[in-house]
Amino acid sequence: MEFAAARNRMVESQLVSRGINDARVLEAMRNVARHRFVEEALVNQAYSDHPLPIGEKQTISQPYMVALMTEALELKGREKVLEIGTGSGYQTAILAELAEKIYSIERIRSLSVKARRILDQLGYLNVVLKVGDGTSGWKDEAPFEGIIVTAGSPDVPQPLVDQLPVGGRLVIPVGDRYTQSLLRIAREETGLKKTDLGGCRFVNLLGKHGWKEDS
Ligand code: SAH
Numbered sequence: 001m002e003f004a005a006a007r008n009r010m011v012e013s014q015l016v017s018r019g020i021n022d023a024r025v026l027e028a029m030r031n032v033a034r035h036r037f038v039e040e041a042l043v044n045q046a047y048s049d050h051p052l053p054i055g056e057k058q059t060i061s062q063p064y065m066v067a068l069m070t071e072a073l074e075l076k077g078r079e080k081v082l083e084i085g086t087g088s089g090y091q092t093a094i095l096a097e098l099a100e101k102i103y104s105i106e107r108i109r110s111l112s113v114k115a116r117r118i119l120d121q122l123g124y125l126n127v128v129l130k131v132g133d134g135t136s137g138w139k140d141e142a143p144f145e146g147i148i149v150t151a152g153s154p155d156v157p158q159p160l161v162d163q164l165p166v167g168g169r170l171v172i173p174v175g176d177r178y179t180q181s182l183l184r185i186a187r188e189e190t191g192l193k194k195t196d197l198g199g200c201r202f203v204n205l206l207g208k209h210g211w212k213e214d215s
Pocket of ligand 1: 054084085086089092111134203204205210
């Protein structure tokens with residue numbers, strides 16, 4: 001009950017006030033128990049307006065960033081969605097509320113295992129997780145009407161663009177290792193349409209079509 005109240009406050013003060021207005025996204029943010037995706041010691045900060053550490057030097061994104069990226073995917077309910085960077089699994093759960101089937105790739109096995117456990121406990125049956133380098137996408141399951149990358153990339157990985165059908169949307173932070181621009185790339189009949197949604201700060205996307213792992 002207390003957590004539900006904290007979520008309602010979060011939605012009003014952090015999301016609605018900053019212009020998130022997709023009713024389905026707001027509903028999902030009210031529904032998903034974000035505190036279940038953070039460490040025990042940080043539970044009282046789960047609904048605060050910032051990212052939090054999740055171990056392995058990674059973070060669960062700020063609620064506003066999760067809502068902004070999700071809204072940009074414009075999900076209606078029937079989509080197949082690919083997520084790169086499962087992390088805590090929180091963004092995955094939000095997507096699972098809003099689309100038909102979610103495929104999510106994480107390079108750090110321990111995070112993927114933890115995310116699986118919580119997603120199972122919360123009853124998300126429409127989520128498939130995989131451990132590996134997500135910068136090449138998930139060829140066997142492509143195309144995806146929505147693709148979301150929750151780590152910062154030096155460029156837009158070409159394989160992800162290739163796995164977007166006409167009408168598909170890709171949301172990805174692109175920039176240097178410390179700050180990025182959140183890009184929305186939509187494949188239209190006539191080509192790719194790129195929109196800059198603003199500045200952001202993500203952990204690095206490491207892999208073949210991201211940052212090199214050893215630098
Ligand atoms: N959406 C997650 C964000 C976690 S941080 C959440 O809110 O909890 C980004 C995650 O991307 C990290 O867990 C990191 O390990 C992962 N990552 C980085 N490069 C990756 C790659 N090439 N493939 C898959 N996952 C990657």
